[in-house]
Amino acid sequence: MTALRSLLFTILFYGGTVVYVLLSFPIALFGQRPLRRHVGNWARFHRRCAAWILGIRSRTEGDPPTGAVVVAAKHQSMFETLEIVLLLDEPAIVMKRQLADIPLFGWVTLRYGCIPVDRSGGGAALRRMMRAAGDAIAQGRPIVIFPEGTRVRPGERPPLQPGFAGLYRALKLPVVPLALDSGRLWPRGFAKRPGIVTMRFGETVPPGLPRGEAESAVHRAINALDPAA
Template sequence: MSGALQWVRSLIFIVLMYTAMAVIGIALFPWALLSRRGARAGCKAFCAYVRWSAAWMVGLRTEIRGTPPTGEVLIAAKHQSFLDIILIFSAVPAGKFIMKRELLWTPILGQYAMRIGCIPVDRGKKGAAIKKMVADVARGAEMPGQLIIYPQGTRVAPGVAAPYKIGSGAIYAAVQQDCVPVATNVGVFWPRHGILRKPGTAVVEFLPPIEAGLPRAAFMERLETEVETASDALMKEAGFAR
């Protein structure tokens, strides 16, 4: 398939993806307002549509590896693009994300995020922001589910080094739950920016849990080592070379 044709297919895929987000979101919005189950159903329907349409429209298949958790855990994941959000949420029964507060104002997405229990956080002075984030997580614990955090705080392109922020360690200490690391290679096929979506197999891999109760520094070191090592292996498998 030529590069130009793949770009056109990618553009059509993206337009239809956001159209589907609007259609599904509006159609199920009354149910979402009445029931968190309805909100989750709407989000999972959208995730299923994206995975299905990506496979036949742009040749991008998706795969979940490892054992997705079903109980009360913290999930700390590598974040490369919107696709890893879709794959992680589709794999767990009651996912809820730590997210930027600005996303609350995104039409449809923001309303559904709040209904499924996502926790918005402010960006600001490091100490104050972390303290408030931990307090918000404690309040959000009233809603059972799998709390998903991106330790690097933003999308990071394949091959780019970015530090793991201490907020994930603070939350790990606060919730006192096991943490399931998640690796991915989705950025090889679905970049942070731009239109082109490449064919291949995008993978999200749930790794063995890190037990609760480790010292914060030991947890952070183990988390970064395990996620980065596994993500590098997945990207190499996908043909990416640093």
């Protein structure tokens, strides 16, 4: 049954996603607001497919932040990348620069207001990232970053990437950690298991702390639901 559910989800969700992506190009021509509503609809489509087909739902612990803050999230599966869009108010998501370079798709992500980061781009890349982040802050949008830098399996707790410290120091915004345990149900590979994903917003880390103190607080909080914690 698990394999059948996973196959049905793959067919319906990714088939529907092709339609959403194709529609995003003309919608993006009308501005950011219509595009962000469209992305929200795609995220709701994902939520319904995950719940009705896979039997995967989420519960939220703590209060989702509002306004211009940095949300530092654990990353264990694709599930949270779309669920976060629904938990927050039109978040600006920090993503790899390579995704922004994909023809058409990259233009749409930038139009939405994602923030590309090039880890090897030096000062010019940092300035581009800061301009994009400044636009999001001016609009009162939360900024989402996956500070460990990549998707990890349950039990893995890699150190935070240096980019987090640079963003924290430069933006001077409070950071709200987000712990989650989606990897239990949505592991790498094809099969996905039914259950409840917990999304836990932790205590706010204020701006201006020493780097080590801020990184330690965020790392500890985003791994609060990890089996190794």
